[in-house]
Amino acid sequence: MSRIRIAIVEDDPDWLRGLTSYLGKEADFELVGQASSGQTGVELLERVEADVVLMDIMMSDSPDGIWAAAEIVQCTGAKVIMLTSMEDKELIFEAFKVGAVDYMVKTNFAEIPQAIRNAYANRSPIHPSVAEKMREEFRRLKHLEHEVRVKELRDLLTPTEVQVLDLIEKGHTQTQIADKFVVSIRTIKVHVGNILRKLGGKSSKEAAQKAKDMGIL
Template sequence: MTKIRVFLVEDDEDWRRGLSAYVTKEADMEVIGTAANAADARTLAPALNPNVILMDIMLVDSMEGIALTAEISALCEAKIIMLSSLTEKQVIFDAFKAGAVNYLVKSDFGAIPGAIREAYRESSPIDAQVAEQIREEFRRLKQLEQEYEAKKLKDLITPAEIQVLSMIDQGYTQTQIADKFVISIRTVKNHVSHILKKLPGRSSKEAAKKAKDMGLF
């Protein structure tokens, strides 16, 4: 039987010893090496060529495991599973951005063998709780992006143009807008022309919808 070659990066000696024994008990796995710090991990992991690496995020009281994951991912083809007691969304998000294929909370040690097998088969399903944390982080980033884009547009579009967009969204014609604000139809057309340069679209209605979706009115 071809065994899954596992490498451990863990600075806590007791946890490292216990985890090594726990993984070794699996008939289809072998622990081919361990590292207690980032320097040893950088040297040993590429040389030993493991299939899967169990990576502790906290190394010597800092989240060095995340940066180390990015480094080792560039040096070898091992699949990296993050192990941590941290559950903050940003930490989880950063771990996956660094190249991790899964993220397990240390207290859920019973899931480790299965996660190793899934990583080895390149079919890692992300832990359900972690997946929800990632979705929340994506939603937060999307909201920030929308707020940033809206602010940029608010800085570009004049109050008069926003009023025109709001009227267009409500279904008013350009003539009706001119009558309501007691301005010429040419002035309304100029507003619309300027708006379409700032909010690209095939029509003023599309521009109005985009402005509304972004919360400009």
């Protein structure tokens, strides 16, 4: 039976010793090397071949593991599993962005062997607690993307155009709006034309509804 070659990058000597001892009891595992920093981890993987790398994220008080994981994924065929004591949404997101196949909190110690086997077999389900953190981060990014889009559209509109949209949304006709601003109906039509060009839509009412739905009004 071929064994899964494992490298460990971890700066906590007690955790490293415990993890090494724990994984050493698995008959299908072979520990091929260990390192205590991101840089030495990358150098280790230049010398030895590993199927799976267990990578601590926080080393020397910085997320050194993210950089190291990116280098290892890019330069080797190893699968990287991030191990950490932190459930930080941004770090989880960054870990998967650089190519990690799984992200496990160290308190889920007993689940590490199966996570290694899953990674080796290209079937790495994301741990439920991590999946929820990722969903939260995706929701945050989606909300941020929406806010940026709203700001871009709002910046395109002049204050007068926003006022015109607001009145249209409230049911005013273009004639009523012209009377309110004491301008000609032609001037209001020019404003409406500019609004449609900037926001899109087939009618002023459609543009006003879009502006309301997006939170511009």
